[in-house]
Amino acid sequence: MDAEKFIFCLEAIPDSEQPTETVTIKGLEQLAFQGISSIYNYCDSIEELEERLGTLVYDDTHFKEYEIIYLVMNGEEDTIQLGNNYYTLQEIAELFEGKMKGKIIHFSNTKALDLNADDAQYFLDVTGARAVSGYGMDSVTISSLPLDQLFFTLCQEEYDVIEVVELMHQKNYVACKALDFRLYY
Secondary structure, eight states, X not given: OOSXXXXXXXXXXXXXXXXXXXXXXXXXXXXXXXXXXXXXXXXXXXXXXXXXXXXXXXXXXXXXXXXXXXXXXXXXXXXXXXXXXXXXXXXXXXXXXXXXXXXXXXXXXXXXXXXXXXXXXXXHHHHOOSEEEEESSOOSSSOOHHHHHHHHHHHHHXXXXXXXXXXXXXXXHHHHHHHTEEEEO
């Protein structure tokens, strides 16, 4: 591997003035023990999401080294939930407009990722992302975190997203099928 690839995680929490340690933080700490670096942040509103993203894109000198933008947010159909508000993935794409060139945007399974071909292509074209991934099954009781960790590890080793998906299915076919892992590129 030529250079380390980082993960930027943004998690929606109920109240950003009272953050708590989440399962996501513990999962990222486990990845750190495997040598995979990440930055964790949280938000409870679209304004905070935009602020955190702006800080990442414009102020972080290592932004080009972040391969994966990991979004841990609830949602329904083609929306994410921040606080009591829902935002479509089209709105999120426009918020990320042109800022995710070459990145993989990965959603945990707290929000089902179910895009048709046109919506997926729109998201990729507007954001500039290399791929968007997630799960067809949303659940707050069955965590995708172990599969997310496998995905992140494989992305460290392999650039080709098709190869990553094939390796994921080879290593944990049952979980990939149960959670309905999806990748649009």
